[in-house]
Amino acid sequence: MIQIRNVTKKYGTIIAVDNISLEIPGGEICCLIGPSGCGKSTVVKLINRMLEPANGSIFIDGKDTRDFKPELLRRHIGYVIQNIGLFPHMTVAENIAVVPQLLSWNQEKIEERTEELFRMMRMESDHYRDKYPRELSGGEAQRIGVARALASDPEILLMDEPFGAVDPLNREGLQAEFMKIQSDLKKTVVFVTHDLDEAIRLGDRIALMREGKIVQYDTPEEILAHPQNRFVSDFVGADRALKRLSRFPVSEFMKKPVVVKVTDDVDAFISQIRKKGRPRFFWLLDEDERLIGPVDSRHVHTPFSREEDVMEANCTAITVRDSATLRDVLSRMLGQGVKTIPVTDDNSRLVGEISILEIEKVTEEAALEC
Secondary structure (H helix, E strand, C coil): CEEEEEEEEEECCEEEEEEEEEEECCCCEEEEECCCCCCHHHHHHHHCCCCCCCEEEEEECCEEHHHCCHHHHHHCEEEEECCCCCCCCCCHHHHHCHHHHHCCCCHHHHHHHHHHHHHHCCCCHHHHCCCCHHHCCHHHHHHHHHHHHHCCCCCEEEEECCCCCCCHHHHHHHHHHHHHHHHHHCCEEEEECCCHHHHHHHCCEEEEEECCEEEEEECHHHHHHCCCCHHHHHHHCCCHHHHHHHHCEHHHCCECCCEEECCCCHHHHHHHHHHHCCCCEEEEECCCCEEEEEEEHHHCCCCCCHHHHCCCCCHHHHCEECCCEHHHHHHHHHHHCCCEEEEECCCCEEEEEEEHHHHHHHHHHHHHHC
């Protein structure tokens, strides 16, 4: 748990953080968001004592951070920043091992932890460990930055716009991977972002700041449904009901799909469902249960022809992963002009489908609450 009590930070006559108090429960993600210059990054630097407050106190698990030497405190707090800060003269593996070496871990333990983190980041150790930061893409470097922050297994993770410099596609993937990691590790995370959608998707709680003060501190659902004042209402925007879709994982709403493998008797299956009158739509899978495409049983040849009867669709473009949110799904539907899309797992195997009807239900309920 992190407790910030009546903390103020000044730069001369400028008040960067103005008498804020904040309590972040252990194992939760608190997103700090607000206009540029509102004090978000300053709060993070105050927690790990890169900056010292003019007034007030900060406690971690009930202990005043001033009771620790700053350098020792930081060794037990993971820190990820937007420009990553990897050491260019060190390999990827050496970058990950920096803090464990400072903590005097033995080499065997460091190697085990490094390999574990490569697996956690879904990166092949043999491919990446001996590379240098200049040889990594932006998304790869950001993953290594997160791995380095997690290397000593800290209870607290400070992340200052960690995905801000990453392109939108990689950013979405990094967010999904980070949420998977967090679901397992349950770190206490302070996450600075300027992106409201990112805060809504990732945060258990959001602290909306303005001119060094906390304007509203609450769950994403509560902030979207009940903004406390005009500033909060304007900041979250008029499409609050749609933004709430980022809080709903597709895995909770997808339905079991009707599927047929190419190794099955497709003609017999189509004949059977035509007699029953439903369903008329199914997904064709290959031998490894990977998606080939959609089939409408009303318009197929006899005998079935894979080349002619699978509906034209870019499966990569219409498919979402099971880590996606309903907002991701709606965006994909609107972009591709489809009403039902497939959901796949990490191995590209079909695990479900979701239609516009499920999204309409959730959106209507969200609109009523807003």
